[in-house]
Amino acid sequence: MGAVKTKRMPRAVREQQMLDAAVQIFGRRGYMAASMDEIAELAGVSKPLVYLYLNSKEDLFTACIRREATALTDAVRAGVRGELPADRQLWEGLQAFFAHTAEHPHAWSVLHLQARTHGEPFAAEVAAMREEIVAFVTRLVAAAAREAHRDPDLPEREVAGLAEALVGAAESLAAWANATPHVTARQAAATMMNFAWSGLGNLMAGHPWTPPADEA
């Protein structure tokens, strides 16, 4: 019974280290160019161990998408105090979203870009996360409409469309913010509120944008 030289770690801990390394490499190099050698090296383990634990490059990538999608939705949920008015909830949610995507740029690249550009199975994983975020925003917009007592004037379909637009805008802005030097998460969140809430706020107050009269 000699001393065990190899540092022993629980499998769960090792797996997280592999996923940490994989997210970085997938985010930096792109899915196609990412090499399992580089991922193993960055994780400080042998390549066979990566295959033993995560099975294949595809499965490793899927595990990355799932972990990072959960981390992002958890961060947004945790950032929002449900008892606040809808605009404050949106502001908190956007701050949490942009803070998380700024702190984890490789993870955001995996979710927003890599997962959507390498085939339907990966795209479906990220679509599930997106649906959850759209549902959250839909509830917020509907709550804002209720707060403004405008329920009957804002049909369910309009609420759904606004939520889709808001999520698309935030996704696009997060990618831009990460690619543009010196844009802080708070600035991006404020730009998004400027863009979205003042518009939604007007709408809730019964001041929609109206098409020019000469088109009627």
Added chain:
Amino acid sequence: MGAVKTKRMPRAVREQQMLDAAVQIFGRRGYMAASMDEIAELAGVSKPLVYLYLNSKEDLFTACIRREATALTDAVRAGVRGELPADRQLWEGLQAFFAHTAEHPHAWSVLHLQARTHGEPFAAEVAAMREEIVAFVTRLVAAAAREAHRDPDLPEREVAGLAEALVGAAESLAAWANATPHVTARQAAATMMNFAWSGLGNLMAGHPWTPPADEA
């Protein structure tokens, strides 16, 4: 010199028929599942002729992306009268955008979904189109700021961020509108104006959304 039975058509016409068929099949089935047999059949030509003219499935897909990207940007450009105020230009541009994506749902699926989910070379093709549209919207937002005489108060970076958000919102809304029964192009454009312009309009008028005082 017997009568020529085969209907002879200029190569350019045949190619467009092949691209018409390819956009439909790629849009309906997805890039991976689309078969060259089905494309040739729908185009009413032999499969070898498709390969002779378009070379490979990859090249055919690239040709589809290029043609549809040009058609979309041309449609938006043609829909906008440059002499109008910025909000009217945006309204016309959005109507043209949603009309085109609604009339060509397979083309929009190719550009928004398929081209982005099957590898970087295709994604780069569609990114070029997107940059052109972002540049167009950036000019509109900057023009709106000038009209409102707010140049010094709306930094270039804020304008760029707003344009990115607007384009992301419109992309997201177009995908949703095409997937949701009975949403007309005009309704989608109006939802987008409600969402975006009232907000931008407030901003131009010097009424940005402001974070809650207790965060200062």
